[in-house]
Amino acid sequence: MAAALDLTSAGLDVLVLEASDGVGGRMRTDLVDGYRIDRGFQVLNTAYPALRRYLDLEALELRTFPKGVAVRSDRGLHRLSASASGALSALAFLAGPAVGTHDALRLLRMTARNAAAPAARLKARPETTALEELRAQGLSERTVRSLVAPFLSGVFLEDSLSTSSRFADLVWRSFVLGRVTVPAKGMGTIPEQMAARLETGRIRLGAAVRQVRGNNVLTDDGEVRAEAVIVATGPVQAAQLLPSLLPEPQVNAVTTYYHSRPAGKGEEALLHVDGRVMRRGPRIANSVVLTATAPSYAPDGRSLIATSVLGTGRLTEAQVRTETAAVHGTSASDWELVREVRVPEALPSAPPPLGDLRRPVALADGLYVAGDHRDTPSIQGALASGSRAAKAVIGALVGASSRS
16 A cells, blocks of 8 residues: 555556455454454554554544553562653553562663664664573563563564564664554554545455566456556565565464453553463463453443464464453453454564665566565554555656656
8 A cells, every 4th residue: 555655646557456355454454243353463553654654643543552561470460551651651661570670770771772762773783683682681581581572472473582683672662652552443444544545446356466477467357567566465475476586484473362241340451461480381472451442342331352372273262261361360251252363474574684674675677575574574664665665666667767
């Protein structure tokens, strides 16, 4: 959508071929018996710099999660909350029995450093893994395992923290500087809003692309030829369409279970993570009562709980219910499963070296690629890659036209 909007703004004729019945790819929202079910638990961070270029944030009616996290440790449930003022309230976020004084100060120092530094400076730091960077900050192994790793594993969708430290620094910075939100009508309204800005006929739904040969695109309805082709898919599909140009990607999977229960008073809006060091075997990555922040996600009188587990098929629904109830410190006797959403290609993995976090978007003459696998695995990365791909196309086509 970002690439299409930039190309049409430059006066180019654009056709979007979409295999599904609606735009958005991994960012879709399904209506199920009055519940809004996103394709996996997702959030929109307002610190992403590309958002205001492409989105009308006010029209999305964003609902803001409280800053903080609830950690279920071996010693009980600890709520680490901060005010909306961001970095200045970091000490309040870190204070509590879950974190010792020395680790709290080290985390505060790391938070302030990432919040104050420009993104370019963060990208210039020596690159290692997120885990090694946390250890280099002097954090105790217990704090890493019981607090930071459980939180970040739900962001990166991998539990070894093998993700690049450069991306981890940018993520930490965005959580401090931005608001973590969801649109009132679901994450799917983000691509839908972008698509609405394109002229009628620019998007062809149900048009699966089977093959890309240079400037020729083969669909079930025939062949489409263009002066430039942008393969704007997930990383696996992109590699399948361009096997000689893109390596087979590594991706992280997630399964989100959406449960419903009768709505109660004063429901906890904080994101809950499982920081129990003594817990063995697969565990939930995070869980949140979505309707405590966005009541529009469920019918009146009902609550909607989103619980994510890394990978697919690691826990049964009954196990998820049991583990989630334990993390929330409540009973699951009246919970009902609304939907289980498996996302096998939820995020591209991002191990080091990532360099400046940007991969080439121009692959061959007239052939380009866009997606969060070309930048950071995030909404920001998807938008930025679409913008870069469009800029490359405009430079090639408009530049060639002006020279002729």
